[in-house]
Amino acid sequence: MIINHPHLGPRNASEFTxxxxxxxxxxPDWQASDAGDAFYDYQYLRDNPxxxxxxxxxxxxxxxxxxVVTRDTVTHAVIAVALASDIAKxxxxxxxxxxxxxxxxxxxxxxxxxxxxxxxxxxAAAKRNAT
Amino acid sequence: xxxxxxxxxxxxxxxxxNWTPVWREPEPKxxxxxxxxxxxxxxxxxxxxxxSRYGMKNIAVLEKGWIGSGNIGRNTTIVRxxxxxxxxxxxxxxxxxxxxxxEQDINYNAMMSQRGIINLYHSDAQRDSYVRxxxxxxxxxxxxxxxxxxxxxxLCPFFDYENARFPIMGGLxxxxxxxxxHDAVAWGYARAADQRGVDIIQNCDVTDFRIKDGVCTGVExxxxxxxxxxxxxxxxxxxxxxxxxxxxRLPIESHVLQAFVTEGLKPVIPGVITxxxxxxxxxxxxxxxxxxxxxxxxxNSYAQRGNLPVFEDVCEGGMAIMPMIGRARxxxxxxxxxxMSMDGSPIIDKTPIDQLYLNAGWCYGGFKxxxxxxxxxxxxxxxxxxxxxxxxxxLDRFRRGAMLDERGAGAxxxxx
Numbered sequence: 001m002i003i004n005h006p007h008l009g010p011r012n013a014s015e016f017t018x019x020x021x022x023x024x025x026x027x028p029d030w031q032a033s034d035a036g037d038a039f040y041d042y043q044y045l046r047d048n049p050x051x052x053x054x055x056x057x058x059x060x061x062x063x064x065x066x067x068v069v070t071r072d073t074v075t076h077a078v079i080a081v082a083l084a085s086d087i088a089k090x091x092x093x094x095x096x097x098x099x100x101x102x103x104x105x106x107x108x109x110x111x112x113x114x115x116x117x118x119x120x121x122x123x124a125a126a127k128r129n130a131t
Numbered sequence: 132x133x134x135x136x137x138x139x140x141x142x143x144x145x146x147x148x149n150w151t152p153v154w155r156e157p158e159p160k161x162x163x164x165x166x167x168x169x170x171x172x173x174x175x176x177x178x179x180x181x182x183s184r185y186g187m188k189n190i191a192v193l194e195k196g197w198i199g200s201g202n203i204g205r206n207t208t209i210v211r212x213x214x215x216x217x218x219x220x221x222x223x224x225x226x227x228x229x230x231x232x233x234e235q236d237i238n239y240n241a242m243m244s245q246r247g248i249i250n251l252y253h254s255d256a257q258r259d260s261y262v263r264x265x266x267x268x269x270x271x272x273x274x275x276x277x278x279x280x281x282x283x284x285x286l287c288p289f290f291d292y293e294n295a296r297f298p299i300m301g302g303l304x305x306x307x308x309x310x311x312x313h314d315a316v317a318w319g320y321a322r323a324a325d326q327r328g329v330d331i332i333q334n335c336d337v338t339d340f341r342i343k344d345g346v347c348t349g350v351e352x353x354x355x356x357x358x359x360x361x362x363x364x365x366x367x368x369x370x371x372x373x374x375x376x377x378x379x380r381l382p383i384e385s386h387v388l389q390a391f392v393t394e395g396l397k398p399v400i401p402g403v404i405t406x407x408x409x410x411x412x413x414x415x416x417x418x419x420x421x422x423x424x425x426x427x428x429x430x431n432s433y434a435q436r437g438n439l440p441v442f443e444d445v446c447e448g449g450m451a452i453m454p455m456i457g458r459a460r461x462x463x464x465x466x467x468x469x470x471m472s473m474d475g476s477p478i479i480d481k482t483p484i485d486q487l488y489l490n491a492g493w494c495y496g497g498f499k500x501x502x503x504x505x506x507x508x509x510x511x512x513x514x515x516x517x518x519x520x521x522x523x524x525x526l527d528r529f530r531r532g533a534m535l536d537e538r539g540a541g542a543x544x545x546x547x
Binding site: 001012013014017018019020021040041043044045046047048049050053055071073074075076 | 371372380381382383384429430431432433438440473529542543544545
């Protein structure tokens with residue numbers, strides 16, 4: 001299999017390791033009331049489709065980036081490749097957009113405060129995963 | 132027709148004209164007491180034990196392809212019971228005991244050959260862990276024997292004992308382990324089940340489940356609807372796909388495992404050998420070909436074929452322990468789809484849908500489990516409670532945190 005890396009071009013899949021379903025990006029909120037069920041779903045249950053499958057690959061023998069690869073599990077054809085960080089950021093922006101209109105104007109400062117709190121923790125988690 | 136030396140002689144003297152078909156090819160009825168989805172080794176064994184040990188009648192096995200077309204005809208034929216954990220070892224030991232009497236049970240030559248398995252160890256720490264595993268096996272009534280290097284040299288003089296990276300210090304031997312002819316297991320179970328009245332329906336694709344108020348009452352197939360009292364699903368690599376039709380998401384990923392065969396050679400390898408420092412296992416078939424395999428490819432797949440990096444890795448493992456095979460020519464390789472569970476152990480349990488039962492998660496150890504899997508699934512279907520050696524193979528163990536993780540790899544199916 002050849003994985004077309006967004007920065008490095010076509011690379012042999014043997015340079016990569018695979019983690020699994022790309023849904024692993026969407027870590028549930030541990031403070032939610034249904035966190036137990038959500039983490040059970042997140043950790044153990046899989047769609048496991050025959051056909052297109054989005055999955056996380058790590059370029060271990062290369063630039064050590066995480067990629068989201070869309071691949072056909074029936075033919076092994078790689079359909080699309082994107083940086084996992086881009087996809088995570090896009091997802092974050094989407095949820096921010098969704099929640100933004102609900103909030104009233106004066107809460108701007110509160111949102112600003114909340115963001116810097118979140119990012120260092122997530123960066124640390126990403127680092128832990130990478131090493 | 133009962134097979135025996137007399138039937139063989141009789142047929143030989145009459146020009147082999149009077150052999151009868153090994154099983155019938157019935158059209159499906161509109162109702163069965165029990166329907167087994169999946170006519171692989173486990174499905175056929177389940178039907179056989181339901182009919183022979185639990186006295187059930189009116190059973191059908193629905194197979195999408197033909198008997199012997201799936202993993203039962205695509206494995207490396209190894210039979211063993213060398214597991215560590217409480218939840219697993221009694222189950223696999225039960226399986227090995229059934230293997231020992233299988234040919235008499237089903238009146239079919241499955242070429243069961245207890246030629247032994249040796250797991251090699253390459254360090255002091257690994258020896259200690261094998262001692263622990265051997266003790267666990269013996270505590271559950273299995274046999275295990277630790278071999279030091281001298282004992283191993285007398286059995287297998289051909290290893291590269293002084294390998295600089297992975298010196299071979301000894302091995303854990305299970306003498307009762309061995310190999311069986313995989314196709315014969317499928318045909319033998321199919322024939323024995325058929326003789327006891329089980330309808331084996333090939334080319335019958337289950338397209339949907341009939342579920343009403345949380346109760347499964349039958350299946351839709353390409354040969355029409357079939358109502359059933361109970362439905363058992365044993366479809367290995369297709370588990371997620373089939374159970375999705377019932378609206379279930381499972382702790383399973385499908386992965387491809389490759390196997391390899393060389394040209395036929397004179398007898399060189401006495402039993403089954405496994406490499407302890409990498410992942411490589413090898414035996415020699417009765418035709419003389421070396422049959423070997425290693426890791427799964429690691430990515431989700433339904434393709435029944437793998438890629439070359441694993442090929443190379445497996446062959447390197449072989450060369451590290453027995454360089455003598457380096458000049459043997461490869462004849463064939465192929466892949467099968469494994470239902471890899473989240474902890475590397477199987478599931479034989481009820482599902483959240485009433486009257487729908489699941490047998491899955493065999494990872495790449497399904498062949499050796501065939502008889503016990505059939506027996507325990509039959510027990511569950513007939514009695515509605517788990518068999519005593521399968522009490523821990525539950526679907527909800529992931530939620531409860533009661534994992535059966537032999538390897539200690541965590542919820543990472545491609546590492547088991």
